Amino acid sequence: MSDLVIDVRGLGKRFGSRVVVDGLDLTVRRGEICGFLGANGSGKTTTIRMLCGLLRADQGSGTCLGRDVIRDSGLIRRDVGYMTQKFSFYEDLTVFENLDFVARIYEMPNRIKAVDAMLERIGLRDRRDQLAGELSGGWKQRLALAACVLHTPKLLLLDEPTAGVDVKARREFWDLIHDMAVDGLTVLVSTHYMDEAERCSRIVYLAQGRIVVQGTSDEVVDASGLVTFEATGGDPDRAARRLRQMAGVEAAAVFGHALHIAGTDRSALQAAIIQIADPELVWLEVRPRLEDAIIHMLAVAELAAAP
Ligand SMILES: Nc1ncnc2c1ncn2[C@@H]1O[C@H](COP(=O)(O)OP(=O)(O)OP(=O)(O)O)[C@@H](O)[C@H]1O
Ligand SMILES: [Mg+2]
Numbered sequence: 001m002s003d004l005v006i007d008v009r010g011l012g013k014r015f016g017s018r019v020v021v022d023g024l025d026l027t028v029r030r031g032e033i034c035g036f037l038g039a040n041g042s043g044k045t046t047t048i049r050m051l052c053g054l055l056r057a058d059q060g061s062g063t064c065l066g067r068d069v070i071r072d073s074g075l076i077r078r079d080v081g082y083m084t085q086k087f088s089f090y091e092d093l094t095v096f097e098n099l100d101f102v103a104r105i106y107e108m109p110n111r112i113k114a115v116d117a118m119l120e121r122i123g124l125r126d127r128r129d130q131l132a133g134e135l136s137g138g139w140k141q142r143l144a145l146a147a148c149v150l151h152t153p154k155l156l157l158l159d160e161p162t163a164g165v166d167v168k169a170r171r172e173f174w175d176l177i178h179d180m181a182v183d184g185l186t187v188l189v190s191t192h193y194m195d196e197a198e199r200c201s202r203i204v205y206l207a208q209g210r211i212v213v214q215g216t217s218d219e220v221v222d223a224s225g226l227v228t229f230e231a232t233g234g235d236p237d238r239a240a241r242r243l244r245q246m247a248g249v250e251a252a253a254v255f256g257h258a259l260h261i262a263g264t265d266r267s268a269l270q271a272a273i274i275q276i277a278d279p280e281l282v283w284l285e286v287r288p289r290l291e292d293a294i295i296h297m298l299a300v301a302e303l304a305a306a307p
Contacts, residue, residue, distance in 0.1 A: 005030050005155055005186040006051060008062030008069055013046050013055065013209075020046050022209035024060070028188055028202075033181050035200030036190040037294070043209040044190040045085055048157045051188070052080045065154055081148035085159040085190075087141070091133025095124055095143055098132050099150055106151040114150065122146045122176065138169025145173065149180065156180070158189040162196065174199050194291045205294055212301045217290050224293035226250075227266045227285070229273065231259040234280030246272040250296060262292045 006028040013021040021043040028034045036044050049055040051064050053073020062069050064076045089098045099118060103111040119125045122142050127135065132143060141161060149156065158177075162170045174196065177187055189200070197203050197217065204214040213220055231239065236259035243252040243261050248268020252261045259281070263269050273283055 002066065003029050004063075005032075006062075006064050006188065008051070008060060008064070010060035011047065011050060011057050011062070011069075012059030013043075013050060013057055020209050021050070021057075024206075024209065024211060026204065026211070028186060030186050031181055031184055032202060033177060033187045033189065033200045035197045035203040036188055036206070037192070037197055037203055038190075038206030039298075042206040044206060045159055046209075047206070048082070048159055048188065048190065051076075052082050052157055053077050054082075078151075079154045081151070081153035081156045083144055083148045083156070083158045083161050085163075087144035087161075089132050089140075089143060089147060092131060094129050094131055095119070095135070096128045098143060099146055102147045102150050108151065118146050118150050123172075138165050138172075141165050141169065141173060142176075145176065149185075154184075154186065156185055156187045156189075158187065160190050160192065162191070162193070170196070194289070194294075198290055203290075205297070207298055207301055208305070213294070213297050220297075221288050221290060221293045224288065224296050225264050226262050226288040226293050226296050227264065227269060228260055228262045228288040228292060229269055229283050230286045231261075231273075231281040231283045232257055233282050234278050236281075239276060239278055239281060242276050243272055246275065248272060250299070251292060260286075260289070260292070262288060262296065264296075 004027050006026055009025050011021055011024040024047060038044050046055065050057045051069065053076050057070060065079050067075050096115060099115040100111060103115055108114050119128055122145065124142055124146060127139060135143060162173055181187060191197060202214065202216055203220055205212045213223060215223065236254045236257065240252040240254050240259055243249045248263045248265045249261050249272050250263045252259065261269060
């Protein structure tokens with residue numbers, strides 16, 4: 001098997017007359033944590049389902065784990081762990097019983113030992129005999145992760161695994177994912193959270209079923225060509241309102257006490273800063289945020305696609 005765990009070209013899917021995934025070329029290397037980003041309805045879940053053979057592509061070809069995505073979907077599924085967007089388990093079974101059930105499905109040898117080792121690994125040992133339905137959101141999500149890595153898959157497909165989970169649980173979940181990647185697991189993970197995107201080794205951003213931009217977080221920021229200035233002091237909300245109206249200011253957003261403005265034309269931004277002439281605002285050029293870069297590139301892509 002080559003170094004590419006996912007290697008597909010021209011992947012396409014339509015539902016009725018609607019094209020949902022449109023000629024997608026995607027490669028993911030072994031051990032990579034690839035972040036799959038895009039607005040609601042951009043085709044992330046559909047792509048993930050085609051990759052693991054749950055949905056048949058209308059177009060395209062390629063391999064997942066060295067096997068043909070169209071012909072060998074059954075074989076691919078065996079080596080993939082898929083955490084669905086609305087993950088589920090048996091609420092009236094305990095944590096242990098849920099995992100034991102999964103282990104039986106995969107006909108794992110030394111089931112009890114494997115389940116207990118997984119509970120230890122994922123920090124669920126103290127909750128072994130608790131009913132799954134009684135777990136908090138963060139622990140439920142850990143149980144779902146445990147259930148999809150129990151059969152030691154080579155590829156993890158995680159579809160918005162941390163939606164609605166608190167910040168500490170999200171941090172711990174991502175620590176676990178990175179820990180598993182060290183052991184050679186490859187991960188494709190969809191998310192709407194930019195802090196999570198920044199923890200991926202690479203980001204792929206989808207819009208209307210097409211890849212708009214991909215690369216490391218730094219590469220995406222650099223490729224956007226965006227320039228950002230930050231101001232502190234004064235009244236950032238009032239300044240933001242004025243700045244949004246000015247030429248060359250693509251975005252003006254307030255983060256706490258700081259005001260960020262972004263655009264691709266540095267001198268236009270500087271002119272806008274001079275024009276609002278607020279002596280209380282202290283300006284500094286800062287590195288654009290990933291979020292700014294993606295919003296910018298999306299706007300450019302939408303303009304290009306407009307009739
Ligand atoms: N089985 C289906 N039949 C018809 N339309 C579908 C089906 N599955 C998905 N779609 C449509 O395809 C589009 C892409 O859906 P998909 O679930 O792949 O998006 P997504 O990027 O995962 O979105 P989200 O961030 O909301 O999860 C949506 O407009 C959705 O309504
Ligand atoms: Mg989805």
